[in-house]
Amino acid sequence: MKLLAVRRLLTIQSVVIRYRLDDLLFGLPLPWWLAATRFLLPWRWLPRRQLQLSRGESLRLALQDLGPIFIKFGQLLSTRRDLLPPDIADELAKLQDQVPPFDPERSVALIEEQLGAKVNSLFAHFDSQPLASASVAQVHAAQLRSGEEVVVKVIRPGLKPVIRADLAWLFLLARLAERISTEARRLHPVEVVSDYEKTIYDELDLLREAANASQLRRNFDGSPLLYVPQVYWDLCRPKVLVMERIYGVPVTDMESLADQRTNLKMLAERGVEIFFTQVFRDSFFHADMHPGNIFVSTRTPWSPQYIAIDCGIVGSLTPEDQDYLARNLIAFFKRDYRKVAQLHIDSGWVPAGTRVNDFEAAIRTVCEPIFERPLKDISFGQLLLRLFQTARRFNMEIQPQLVLLQKTLLNIEGLGRQLYPDLDLWSTAAPFLERWMRERVSPRQLLGNLQSQVEQVPHLAHMTRDLLERLSQPHLEDPQPPRARPRDTWLLRLSGALLLGGAGVLAASGPVLAVSAWPAWLMAAAGLYLVLRR
Numbered sequence: 083m084k085l086l087a088v089r090r091l092l093t094i095q096s097v098v099i100r101y102r103l104d105d106l107l108f109g110l111p112l113p114w115w116l117a118a119t120r121f122l123l124p125w126r127w128l129p130r131r132q133l134q135l136s137r138g139e140s141l142r143l144a145l146q147d148l149g150p151i152f153i154k155f156g157q158l159l160s161t162r163r164d165l166l167p168p169d170i171a172d173e174l175a176k177l178q179d180q181v182p183p184f185d186p187e188r189s190v191a192l193i194e195e196q197l198g199a200k201v202n203s204l205f206a207h208f209d210s211q212p213l214a215s216a217s218v219a220q221v222h223a224a225q226l227r228s229g230e231e232v233v234v235k236v237i238r239p240g241l242k243p244v245i246r247a248d249l250a251w252l253f254l255l256a257r258l259a260e261r262i263s264t265e266a267r268r269l270h271p272v273e274v275v276s277d278y279e280k281t282i283y284d285e286l287d288l289l290r291e292a293a294n295a296s297q298l299r300r301n302f303d304g305s306p307l308l309y310v311p312q313v314y315w316d317l318c319r320p321k322v323l324v325m326e327r328i329y330g331v332p333v334t335d336m337e338s339l340a341d342q343r344t345n346l347k348m349l350a351e352r353g354v355e356i357f358f359t360q361v362f363r364d365s366f367f368h369a370d371m372h373p374g375n376i377f378v379s380t381r382t383p384w385s386p387q388y389i390a391i392d393c394g395i396v397g398s399l400t401p402e403d404q405d406y407l408a409r410n411l412i413a414f415f416k417r418d419y420r421k422v423a424q425l426h427i428d429s430g431w432v433p434a435g436t437r438v439n440d441f442e443a444a445i446r447t448v449c450e451p452i453f454e455r456p457l458k459d460i461s462f463g464q465l466l467l468r469l470f471q472t473a474r475r476f477n478m479e480i481q482p483q484l485v486l487l488q489k490t491l492l493n494i495e496g497l498g499r500q501l502y503p504d505l506d507l508w509s510t511a512a513p514f515l516e517r518w519m520r521e522r523v524s525p526r527q528l529l530g531n532l533q534s535q536v537e538q539v540p541h542l543a544h545m546t547r548d549l550l551e552r553l554s555q556p557h558l559e560d561p562q563p564p565r566a567r568p569r570d571t572w573l574l575r576l577s578g579a580l581l582l583g584g585a586g587v588l589a590a591s592g593p594v595l596a597v598s599a600w601p602a603w604l605m606a607a608a609g610l611y612l613v614l615r616r
Contacts, residue, residue, distance in 0.1 A: 102133050104123065137170065152248075209222055232314060235288060257272055295310055298368060307356050308388045309389045332374075333497065345385070349501055369397040369487075410426075412515050413425065415511075415512040420442045
């Protein structure tokens with residue numbers, strides 16, 4: 083374990099102690115054996131003064147001090163108000179865009195270093211005080227020389243060492259879990275952490291975010307559902323991003339949305355439609371849709387339009403994953419649990435020997451109670467728990483490539499619960515999926531697939547010709563193993579001589595017949611073999 087990772091573990095421990103997070107843990111109803119571990123923590127033996135913070139503030143400040151990986155975990159939790167007490171959810175919501183900013187002078191210096199010019203010459207106006215600050219970057223308002231209002235996003239300095247140390251511990255815990263638990267192996271924790279490693283490092287590259295934003299803007303160009311700000315490519319660098327400034331209402335500002343008479347039912351339904359459009363039509367979805375990144379346009383509140391920012395994390399699915407998910411969801415909507423069970427077996431998510439009837443009955447038991455009920459009456463926390471129990475019973479494997487999709491679904495569900503608790507998620511999504519499936523087998527789509535296959539014919543013909551030419555050549559007898567070249571033989575014998583010399587040095591330093599002299603004997607044997615071999 084590297085020194086940096088050890089130092090990071092000590093930092094995490096000090097933050098836990100400083101904000102009394104162990105008090106929060108041991109205040110929960112825990113099994114006796116876990117509750118008893120409090121007596122093994124040395125800092126709990128000492129008297130401690132009372133902390134003048136609420137439990138929500140303690141948790142928020144601790145996650146904030148621990149850095150981007152922990153802040154993003156808090157952002158995800160803040161969207162699940164059905165799983166958290168209100169005081170904790172309200173505090174964690176501040177992590178979405180109210181993380182303390184870093185020094186504006188460092189921000190200006192980084193902008194000038196990346197763009198190779200003074201801020202005053204790049205912009206007609208630049209506000210050194212941050213407009214917003216998040217876990218990975220902060221944003222400044224500015225105006226271009228040509229008059230357009232923009233925002234300038236700057237990566238926080240010194241993030242990579244902290245992230246590298248956190249990931250080292252995550253990998254260690256994941257590998258340990260896989261070694262000691264068959265349940266953990268089913269969840270593929272190492273692959274999940276590996277995927278997250280790629281995601282978090284991608285988020286530190288603002289050129290990648292700019293490309294993602296341009297692609298998402300192109301996908302929804304002219305759409306009444308979603309607007310994505312324009313990117314100014316001439317002013318974008320790996321650590322600096324300049325894009326159009328937008329004006330909208332934060333999606334969680336229910337008071338302002340009510341004041342402008344926003345159609346909340348349509349807003350919630352359009353959020354679901356946007357998600358399914360990105361996943362199935364485009365196979366390119368915004369995977370960081372926490373409320374701090376989503377706004378609502380003030381132009382047409384009767385036909386509300388979303389505004390999306392911060393496209394640092396996006397996800398995509400293969401055509402096979404798309405087809406599999408769509409068929410599963412449609413089967414769920416139609417309550418065809420046997421088809422759901424068969425699809426899981428056919429895809430290899432559960433072992434091939436699983437009895438379809440048993441698996442069908444288990445899925446029915448979990449899913450049947452949730453249908454034809456409004457979102458406010460469904461406990462998704464309990465649903466996920468029961469699905470996890472079902473997965474454990476049938477050895478269902480979690481697919482790491484779908485982790486981003488699952489995270490985004492949690493964000494969407496939490497957002498929908500806030501906007502319109504009576505939203506019927508199923509009736510909103512089912513027509514879209516059925517239409518998408520029909521379009522996949524439409525004559526136009528089939529013709530497009532045929533055209534792509536025809537384009538592969540020259541390449542396939544070339545590969546076939548090469549294969550036939552190799553097969554037509556007469557088969558030669560199995561060649562003898564190549565003899566070592568003189569130069570290779572000389573190098574091997576030199577290596578053997580060096581090993582013999584090293585063995586002699588070790589033997590001279592102590593008794594040759596002692597048990598501790600085995601390295602010398604091993605080196606002597608290897609050296610002798612290399613010198614005498616032909």
